[in-house]
Amino acid sequence: MKCKKVKRKLYAYIDNELTDTEKQFIFEHLNKCEDCKKGLDELLLQNQFLKKLEAIEPSVNFRAKFWQRVESVQEEKQGVKISLLRWVPVPVFCSVVVILFLTFLVLSPVLYGISDVETNRKISALAQRTFIVQLQQTGFAPLNFINFCEEYCRILHEHCQRKTGSTKCICGRCEI
Numbered sequence: 637m638k639c640k641k642v643k644r645k646l647y648a649y650i651d652n653e654l655t656d657t658e659k660q661f662i663f664e665h666l667n668k669c670e671d672c673k674k675g676l677d678e679l680l681l682q683n684q685f686l687k688k689l690e691a692i693e694p695s696v697n698f699r700a701k702f703w704q705r706v707e708s709v710q711e712e713k714q715g716v717k718i719s720l721l722r723w724v725p726v727p728v729f730c731s732v733v734v735i736l737f738l739t740f741l742v743l744s745p746v747l748y749g750i751s752d753v754e755t756n757r758k759i760s761a762l763a764q765r766t767f768i769v770q771l772q773q774t775g776f777a778p779l780n781f782i783n784f785c786e787e788y789c790r791i792l793h794e795h796c797q798r799k800t801g802s803t804k805c806i807c808g809r810c811e812i
Contacts, residue, residue, distance in 0.1 A: 649662050
């Protein structure tokens with residue numbers, strides 16, 4: 637048995653919670669490994685020290701106050717979640733994502749200086765395919781969007797290679 641596994645089971649070994657075979661394995665390991673034996677000795681000392689301490693008696697109202705605090709913290713957390721959903725409903729969020737997506741599509745030829753007709757045709761075809769697949773889905777399809785982004789980057793990369801005449805990408809983020 638490895639030391640890491642033995643050290644994890646030392647508490648159970650001390651508390652006699654292991655099966656006979658596990659106890660035997662740990663016992664044999666402790667006879668061979670000084671580091672684990674030292675760890676066991678430290679745990680035994682801690683146990684002895686903790687047993688010598690007096691038990692603390694909680695106040696009469698401790699349990700009631702504790703559970704009141706737990707409930708109030710849970711109510712605060714639930715209140716935050718509910719108020720956030722009221723401020724940003726799902727349709728509004730999805731609309732913002734679609735608007736950002738379409739803005740990127742429209743502005744990217746300008747931002748990247750793409751005047752190549754073939755590249756613009758590929759981008760348009762990709763956008764149409766993605767949009768059609770998205771319409772066929774019952775909800776937002778993240779994998780479809782990821783595939784779109786990867787394909788879009790590949791098209792831009794090819795355009796960049798043709799424009800610069802280099803096989804190396806100048807953006808520095810591509811591994812193509």
